[in-house]
Amino acid sequence: MADPDCIPGALMQAVVRAGAAREIARSARHLRPWLEDDGWLRGIAARAVAGLAADPLHLPPMRASRSGRLRHLVLARTERVTMALTMIAPGVAPGNVEAEVEDAAKHVYLSGNFVMTRVLGSTGCVVDQFGLAEDGHIVPMGARTLAPGAVAETDERVVAWRLRDTAERIMLLQARIAPHAPAPVRCHDGATGALVARSASDERAARSLMMLGLLRAMDRRDAAPCFAQAARHRDPFQRWAAMREYVALDAGAALAELDAMATGDADPRLRDLARQTITTIETARPCPA
Numbered sequence: 001m002a003d004p005d006c007i008p009g010a011l012m013q014a015v016v017r018a019g020a021a022r023e024i025a026r027s028a029r030h031l032r033p034w035l036e037d038d039g040w041l042r043g044i045a046a047r048a049v050a051g052l053a054a055d056p057l058h059l060p061p062m063r064a065s066r067s068g069r070l071r072h073l074v075l076a077r078t079e080r081v082t083m084a085l086t087m088i089a090p091g092v093a094p095g096n097v098e099a100e101v102e103d104a105a106k107h108v109y110l111s112g113n114f115v116m117t118r119v120l121g122s123t124g125c126v127v128d129q130f131g132l133a134e135d136g137h138i139v140p141m142g143a144r145t146l147a148p149g150a151v152a153e154t155d156e157r158v159v160a161w162r163l164r165d166t167a168e169r170i171m172l173l174q175a176r177i178a179p180h181a182p183a184p185v186r187c188h189d190g191a192t193g194a195l196v197a198r199s200a201s202d203e204r205a206a207r208s209l210m211m212l213g214l215l216r217a218m219d220r221r222d223a224a225p226c227f228a229q230a231a232r233h234r235d236p237f238q239r240w241a242a243m244r245e246y247v248a249l250d251a252g253a254a255l256a257e258l259d260a261m262a263t264g265d266a267d268p269r270l271r272d273l274a275r276q277t278i279t280t281i282e283t284a285r286p287c288p289a
Contacts, residue, residue: 008040011083012076019078024114024177027081028153031175034083035118035151038173041085044075079204080178088163088170108138108190111156112183113176119148120171127161130188137193157183162190184237198237205238212245221250228257236267243274251281 011034018030034040044060051058063074069089076083108130119125129141144161146152154161157179163170187197208230215223227249230242243261246254255278262274 008043011040015076015078015081015083018175018177019080022180024179027177028114028116028175031081031083031116031177032151035116035173035175038118038120041120041173080180082174082176084174084176086172086174088172090167090169106190107196108160108162108188109156110138110158110160110184110186110188111176112185113156113178115154115156115177116175117146117152117154118150118173119146120173121169122148123168123170124148125166125168125170126164128164129159129161130190130193132158132186133193136195138188139193160188181234205233205235209238209241209245212242216245216249219249221253224250224253227254231257231261236265236270239265239267240270240273243277247277247281255281 014030014034018027021027021030048058048060051060063077065072071087071089073085074082075085110132124145124147127144127146129144130138131141133139138160141159143164144152185199186195188194189196212227212230215226224246227242227246231239231246233239233242239261243254243258246257258274258278258281262271262278265271265274
């Protein structure tokens with residue numbers, strides 16, 4: 001979460017309430033007023049400018065990132081909700097604003113989140129929309145104009161958009177709401193619509209995998225029960241990622257859990273991967289003779 005001295009306390013409370021709401025629609029109701037009236041941003045800008053005037057090395061206490069001509073500033077954040085400001089320099093046509101600019105001309109992303117977007121300033125922009133088809137491809141859905149000042153809502157589980165080239169600088173204020181259950185992030189080829197890659201958007205799961213990787217690098221075999229528990233995660237991608245870490249830590253200890261996955265996992269792809277891994281482990285074992 002951003003520094004309370006920089007971000008209005010009421011905004012932080014709204015983001016917290018939105019994150020605690022069970023339904024996406026209720027979360028959106030908490031955040032919509034902050035997109036419909038952006039006057040509070042002027043206060044943030046004034047404090048940042050005053051800080052820079054007093055100290056050229058002043059850095060506002062907010063997380064910022066830069067990729068090519070894309071600038072991203074996180075204004076407030078919880079595990080499920082992010083309020084952010086994004087600037088896109090002229091001549092760039094990125095997909096979802098969190099994607100890499102260089103990559104966006106080729107790929108379209110379905111983030112799995114519910115996204116509310118307001119175009120700041122006096123100039124709107126045009127986006128090309130894509131929808132998720134039943135066969136797992138994305139298909140064009142035509143153009144959409146994002147008018148300045150209007151709040152556009154997008155369910156990025158099934159719909160994505162990509163900004164068209166523009167000679168104008170675009171500034172977007174966005175609220176991103178993640179579902180309570182982990183949602184897949186899908187990367188599609190923009191030309192063919194085919195699925196290129198898929199990952200999980202669950203931050204808690206991502207942190208768990210990071211910790212498993214650290215434990216494996218430290219050779220903490222005493223933490224094997226943690227690996228076994230993570231390999232039973234509800235998301236199949238998470239289960240397999242945890243199982244790979246477990247096998248890398250101690251293949252022998254992981255065999256029982258791997259065998260259970262090979263015979264009883266709900267996902268047929270994981271059952272097949274587990275069987276292949278068991279064969280590889282058994283083939284690599286030294287001969288008892």
